[in-house]
Amino acid sequence: MDIKEIQNLIKFVAKSGASEVKLEMEDVKITIRTGSDKTETTIVQAAPMQQAVPMQQVAAPQNVAPQTETPATDDKADANLITIKSPIIGTFYRKPAPEKPNFVEVGSEINVGDTVCVIEAMKLFNEIESEVSGKIVKVLVDDSSPVEFDQPLFLVDPS
Known part of the structure; x- marks a missing residue:
């Protein structure tokens, strides 16, 4: 699962109104929780740290994107x-x-x-x-x- 797929999943869950979604695949486990104040995403990956670093950057663009539109x-x-x-x-x-x-x-x-x-x-x-x-x-x-x-x-x- 690449970063674009994860970002699309986060957007879909946020728009759907679901309060929590868990997705488990072979080497990736994702939990997305939404609330009235924020969306929280937890990604656990049983792979080398080199691949885990880009996954952690998924949350950063969401927080930065609205500010860049100013x-x-x-x-x-x-x-x-x-x-x-x-x-x-x-x-x-x-x-x-x-x-x-x-x-x-x-x-x-x-x-x-x-x-x-x-x-x-x-x-x-x-x-x-x-x-x-x-x-x-x-x-x-x-x-x-x-x-x-x-x-x-x-x-x-x-x-």
Whole structure:
């Protein structure tokens, strides 16, 4: 089992909503546990250490990937901005229905509790509410695209 297969398995389990999956093969034993806060993956391999090192790197790209999608802008300008992040894995939608207007646009003023987007997970549409007040500076995700847990969605200027 190579790294790509393991990464695909992790993504599949996270999207399926299963709380725990165990997979045992001849020389590999994988346990994937998901929870509301994080996904935990344990990989045990009865092979030489040279092959075990790449397997341990599977978790690192998941934690790094959402951060690399943040745009490379001036650090001074972003220092006072607050990021609204995805609380769940799913599909990001900017509007409540195809014929309706977007919840927020760049420049929109938002308050605590305002709905900023919808994330579909397992055929359930979850309204994502703002935890901050301010002005939307940037939308970081395209409409109808998949999002990961803790992936940045919006940049908000609280001033």
